[in-house]
Amino acid sequence: MSMGNPMTPALEIEDMTVVLGERTALCDLDVLVPQGCLCAVVGPNGAGKTTLIRTVVGLVQPISGRIAVLGETFAKTCQRVAYVPQRSGLDWDFPATVQDVALMGTHHSIPWWKSLGGKEKDKALAALDAVGLSPLRDRPISNLSGGQQQRVLLARALAQEPELFLLDEPFQGVDAASEQAIMATLTRIRDAGKTVVVVHHDLHAVAEQFDRVIFLNVRKIADGPVQLVMTPENLKHTFGARVGFDERAQVAR
């Protein structure tokens, strides 16, 4: 698989507007995420963070604007992108094991008439290993904690072997051990030159562990390197007038 030009932005959105029902979810959005960074998307509830991710992967159609994923339309580059949905939207009573879910990430690498072979299983196991779940590979997914569920979904994304990861609220309702495991995995992915975009709630964690941040509240408030755009003004504009950095971070925790 070719890596493409490293100078091409991982994600480039221009003038995008998304309407859900009768509500404008995202308005005139311009976003640029370069390759090889760890980028957080932050904003209050209803700011359109989830909608942003879902629009990029084609689950929601924008009414206007242009989206380039790794320099092309998502339809052309979907092989190089992995989407990690919110775990609360899934039916965890589905009869499958941890390994079954990780294997789903390898489905696209083989034609439909062939059965999954040793190569795919190795890939899935390596992915489970990376998130620390290989001891649980035969466990039914109905027996997992919230953090473990989230790690399974991350393993499935790893098994897709993408260049761009898009994660929707991976730290929501996750225990501390899983949060650390997920964060460590995401950092390793970034260190390997890949791009990670994460919808996040914890502003302290973003300030400490992320390279870039996008402030979102229907419109884009700011985006750029954390040390440049993590300012009291941007926080105020994003979360409302009275919330300072420390207060907000505590609420988010």
Add this chain to the structure above:
Amino acid sequence: MIAMPDLAGITGCALAGILYGLLGSFSLARNQALLGDVLSHAAWPGLVLALGLTGSRNFGVLAIGAILAGIAAIISLDWLGRGSRRIKPDARLALILSGFFGVGMLATRQVQISRPGSMGHLQSFLFGQTAALMWSDVCVMGLTLAVSITVVWLRWRDLTVLCFDPEWRRTTPAFHLSTPSILNGILVVGIVAGLPVAGVVLVSALLVCLPVTARVFTDRFAVGTVLAMTFGGVLGAISPILVMLIESGVRQWHGNTEARLPTGPVFVLTGASCAALALAFRNWTKKTKISEKSTHAAY
């Protein structure tokens, strides 16, 4: 003296059971257990209109009408779910079920007038009538089952992802645009093919009972599907024999030669009993499993 039950009846029930086990597994996994009920009721007007228009009693001809009505129901369900003011899934299902069945009841009235004597034949599809099962009906079921199994076999991976995470599936390059339609297609055709056995009203019971029973014994989707098909086949084969035994027993002890038991409801009741027993068994074993689970929870 116990008469040998009709072989066509036994084969038909067994095939229908296998078919419902397969289709029910997918309905249950997609959290669409009621879809089968809606589709079987929606097939009713198609069946009645086909009889009214052609006058034919050939199941093949009636099935075409029923399948067309089922497809119309699927399309209407999809259409009601679109747009900004969309209707919630449970309301959609209720609307389509009652709407289509209402049309069917109106049509039944008209067909009764225009084609007197056809009511008995129609009624066998409403509640199922294994005694009236012919080998041609059994062949239709066998063919439907063969096609369904082949399709599921070929698309297995895509189907499991469709059941577990349909949205993520649409973001991956591996998905086939046609898989959901194919699954709905075999569901409609399968339900219609099994109507002579279980009837419009009772189909959904089998679609739910069999996979629910299977689910208790396994945590793997593939194993559960095969188990549900096995249960369906075995219960289907047993039910007509059970009916025969009970009828002859009643005759012997009470001298009542008019005793008749309908096979469809007996099939459904054995299925429901199995599901109830299996769930009771699970609740009983769960208590012993909790201590085991807590030792594994270290990760």
